[in-house]
Amino acid sequence: MRIARWTLLLLLAFTALIQVGEGIASITRPAAMMAGLQLVMSPDAEVPITFLGLAMLIRGAVTVIALVWLMKRKAEGLFLARFIALTILLSAPVVYFRLHRSDLASGDLIQGLLLLLPALVLKHASGIEQ
Secondary structure: OHHHHHHHHHHHHHHHHHHHHHHHHHHHOHHHHHHHOOOOOOHHHHHHHHHHHHHHHHHHHHHHHHHHHHHOOOHHHHHHHHHHHHHHHHHHHHHHHHHOOHHHHHHHHHHHHHHHHHHHHHHHHOOOOO
16 A cells, blocks of 8 residues: 555656646747647647647646645545546547547556556555545
């Protein structure tokens, strides 16, 4: 149970860093973000990429909140961790079917599963959630 808790805390910290970093990159330099993903930038894509960056920053902030609450052993942190994992898992099929990029979709799938598994283990193995 301790290993699952520390694994979840570590993965949440990495997820927060990834989300905030990608969010800032999407907002400050959307063309560079698109080029890094090997996608073609068009004038119509700048606004959606900026909103995507904002969404990533929000997900990063919620991840930080989950991390802090889990460190304080609040049940709400575990709920947020599972919620974040599910949103990442749900983004995998969207990325695959809209962009036809299995490499990006598999990254979301793996990250979501890595977050969800220790969160489910903690839910069932500990008294953190009533």
